[in-house]
Amino acid sequence: MKHWYDNAIIYQIYPKSFQDTNGDGIGDLNGIKKRIPYLKSLGVNAIWLNPVFVSPQVDNGYDVSNYFAIDPQMGTMADMESLIHELHKNGIHLIMDFVLNHTSDQHPWFQDAISDPESIYRDYYIFAGHDNQRPNNWGSFFGGSVWEKDPAKTGQFYFHLFDKRMPDLNWKNPEVRHAMLEIAEFWLEKGIDGLRLDAFIHIAKADLRQNFPTKNNSNKPVIAEPFFANLPQVQEWLRPFCERIKQDYPDTLLLGEAASANVNLAVDYTQKRNHLMDSVVTFRYFTEDESDVDPNFPGNYQPKNLDLVQFKQNQTVWQQTVAGISQPTLYWSNHDMARLRTRVAQTDTQNRSLAMLMYLQRGIPIIYYGEELGLKNLKFNNIEQFKDQTVHDFVAQAIQAGLAQEEALEMVSKTHKMPARGIMPWNDEENYGFSKAAPWIRGEKQDDFTVANEIGNANSMINFYRQLIQLKKTALFQKGSYYLLATDKNSYIYQRDYHQQSALVAVSLSNSEIQVQIPQDYKNEELLAGKYKLNKGQLTLAPYSGVVLSKSEGEKCN
Numbered sequence: 001m002k003h004w005y006d007n008a009i010i011y012q013i014y015p016k017s018f019q020d021t022n023g024d025g026i027g028d029l030n031g032i033k034k035r036i037p038y039l040k041s042l043g044v045n046a047i048w049l050n051p052v053f054v055s056p057q058v059d060n061g062y063d064v065s066n067y068f069a070i071d072p073q074m075g076t077m078a079d080m081e082s083l084i085h086e087l088h089k090n091g092i093h094l095i096m097d098f099v100l101n102h103t104s105d106q107h108p109w110f111q112d113a114i115s116d117p118e119s120i121y122r123d124y125y126i127f128a129g130h131d132n133q134r135p136n137n138w139g140s141f142f143g144g145s146v147w148e149k150d151p152a153k154t155g156q157f158y159f160h161l162f163d164k165r166m167p168d169l170n171w172k173n174p175e176v177r178h179a180m181l182e183i184a185e186f187w188l189e190k191g192i193d194g195l196r197l198d199a200f201i202h203i204a205k206a207d208l209r210q211n212f213p214t215k216n217n218s219n220k221p222v223i224a225e226p227f228f229a230n231l232p233q234v235q236e237w238l239r240p241f242c243e244r245i246k247q248d249y250p251d252t253l254l255l256g257e258a259a260s261a262n263v264n265l266a267v268d269y270t271q272k273r274n275h276l277m278d279s280v281v282t283f284r285y286f287t288e289d290e291s292d293v294d295p296n297f298p299g300n301y302q303p304k305n306l307d308l309v310q311f312k313q314n315q316t317v318w319q320q321t322v323a324g325i326s327q328p329t330l331y332w333s334n335h336d337m338a339r340l341r342t343r344v345a346q347t348d349t350q351n352r353s354l355a356m357l358m359y360l361q362r363g364i365p366i367i368y369y370g371e372e373l374g375l376k377n378l379k380f381n382n383i384e385q386f387k388d389q390t391v392h393d394f395v396a397q398a399i400q401a402g403l404a405q406e407e408a409l410e411m412v413s414k415t416h417k418m419p420a421r422g423i424m425p426w427n428d429e430e431n432y433g434f435s436k437a438a439p440w441i442r443g444e445k446q447d448d449f450t451v452a453n454e455i456g457n458a459n460s461m462i463n464f465y466r467q468l469i470q471l472k473k474t475a476l477f478q479k480g481s482y483y484l485l486a487t488d489k490n491s492y493i494y495q496r497d498y499h500q501q502s503a504l505v506a507v508s509l510s511n512s513e514i515q516v517q518i519p520q521d522y523k524n525e526e527l528l529a530g531k532y533k534l535n536k537g538q539l540t541l542a543p544y545s546g547v548v549l550s551k552s553e554g555e556k557c558n
Contacts, residue, residue: 353546378443
C-alpha cells in the first residue's frame with residue numbers, strides 16, 4: 001500500500017517561534033496558518049509541530065497537563081481544526097508531537113496520585129523506595145537524581161527522567177497504555193496525519209532496585225541509560241498501540257524519536273513485521289571530534305568539529321542497513337541541537353552543499369524552520385536565558401579554569417539548544433515581523449537574513465532550498481538505490497540509481513580546492529552550491545562546494 005509519507009518532505013516548526021498573531025510575543029496556530037503560502041512555496045508537503053497541548057511550559061510544552069486541549073498561548077481547538085483544514089487544502093500534512101513517556105506534575109492524573117496514596121492513578125506513575133531512601137543511584141537527563149520525594153510524604157519517591165516537574169508514566173500498567181492510545185486516536189480523528197512519538201525508547205525501565213555500578217560504589221546520581229532506554233518491553237508495549245492506530249488510521253505516519261538507538265535497533269523499530277514505527281529519528285549521525293576539547297573544564301558545551309570520517313561511516317551504515325526495511329530520517333538540525341550554520345557549516349556555500357548532501361540521500365528530509373535561510377544560533381549574554389542548570393555548572397567550571405564568563409557564554413550559545421529556537425525573521429519590521437510584542441525568546445541575531453529580503457533573490461538560500469526540494473521529489477531521489485563512492489575525508493560523493501536514471505551528488509568537505517575522479521558519463525548539472533569544473537571525469541570543487549550531476553543527455557532527472 002502506498003502512503004503519503006513515502007514521499008514526505010517535512011518542515012519542523014517550533015510553534016512558539018514561528019509567527020505571533022495575537023500580540024503576546026509567542027507564536028501561535030493562527031501564525032502558522034498565516035504562513036501556509038510560504039510553506040507551500042518552499043515545496044514541503046508536511047509540517048511537524050512541537051507540542052501545542054495545555055502545558056505549564058516547564059519544558060516548552062513537553063510537560064503536558066491536558067492532552068485533549070490546545071494551550072491558550074497557541075490558540076483554541078477551533079484554531080487547530082482550521083489549521084488542519086487549511087493545510088490539507090494546500091496539500092500539506094500535519095504531524096503532531098506526542099509526549100508519551102511522561103506528563104506534567106500538574107496533570108490531573110498525577111495530582112490525584114499524590115493527593116491520595118490509594119488513588120487508582122498512583123499506578124499511572126512510578127513510585128518506589130521507602131523511609132525516604134531512594135531506590136537506586138540513577139541520574140536524570142536534566143541533572144540530579146531521577147527520584148523526587150513524594151509530595152504526599154509517604155517516604156516514597158516518584159521517577160522522572162527529565163525535570164522533576166515531569167513525572168514518568170508507568171507503561172507497565174495496561175490502563176496507561178490504553179489511555180495514551182485514546183489520546184492519540186482523539187487527535188487522529190481530528191484529521192492529523194502523523195505522530196512523532198517523543199522519547200518512546202524510555203517507556204520501559206529495568207528493576208528499580210538495581211544500582212548502576214560505579215568505581216567507588218557511590219550513590220551519586222549517574223546516567224544509567226542501559227536501564228531506561230531501548231529495553232525489550234518498549235516494543236512489547238508499543239506494538240498494540242501502533243497496530244491499533246494503523247488499523248484505524250492506516251495512512252498515519254508514526255515517527256519515533258529514538259535518540260540513542262543504534263542502527264540495528266532502528267531496524268527492529270521499523271521492520272514492517274514488527275508493527276511499530278515507520279521511521280525513527282536518531283542522534284547517532286553526528287560524531288564529534290573531541291581532539292581540541294580543553295580537559296580543564298567540561299566538554300559538553302565546548303564547540304567541536306564534526307568528525308567527517310566517522311560521519312561518512314555513520315551515514316553509510318544507516319543507509320545500507322535500513323535499505324529495504326524503512327526510510328531513515330535525514331536532518332541537520334532540530335529543537336534539541338544547535339543550528340547547522342552554527343554547528344557545522346563554515347560558510348553559506350557549505351550550508352547549501354551540506355543540505356544537498358543530506359537531503360538527496362535515501363530517506364525522509366526534516367528541515368528545521370529557518371534552516372532554509374541559513375539562520376545561526378542566537379547569542380545569549382545572560383546565563384539565565386538558557387534556562388538550564390547544566391549551563392550554570394559549565395560556566396562555573398569554565399571560569400575556574402581561567403575563561404572569562406563572556407567566553408564561556410559564547411561557547412554555550414554556539415552549542416546549546418535554546419539559542420537554536422530564535423524567532424523566524426520574516427521582514428525588517430519590528431521584531432522581524434514575528435510579533436508586535438517583545439518575543440518570548442531574546443538574543444543577539446548572528447545573521448542578517450529575512451524571508452522578505454531573500455525570497456525574491458534567485459541566488460538566495462531560500463531559492464536554493466526550493467530547487468533542492470523539487471529535485472528531491474523526483475523518482476530518482478525518492479526511490480533510487482544509494483551507495484557511497486570511496487573518497488578521502490575531503491569529499492562526500494554518492495550515487496543514486498533508479499531504472500535508467502543515475503546521478504552523482506558530489507560535495508567538498510574541505511576549505512581548499514579539491515579534485516576527484518568521477519565516471520565520465522556524469523555531465524549534466526542538476527543543482528549547484530558554489531563552483532566546480534569538470535574535464536573528462538576530473539571534477540574540481542571549490543572550497544565547500546557541491547554539485548549534482550546526472551548522466552548523459554536524455555538521462556536527466558525528471
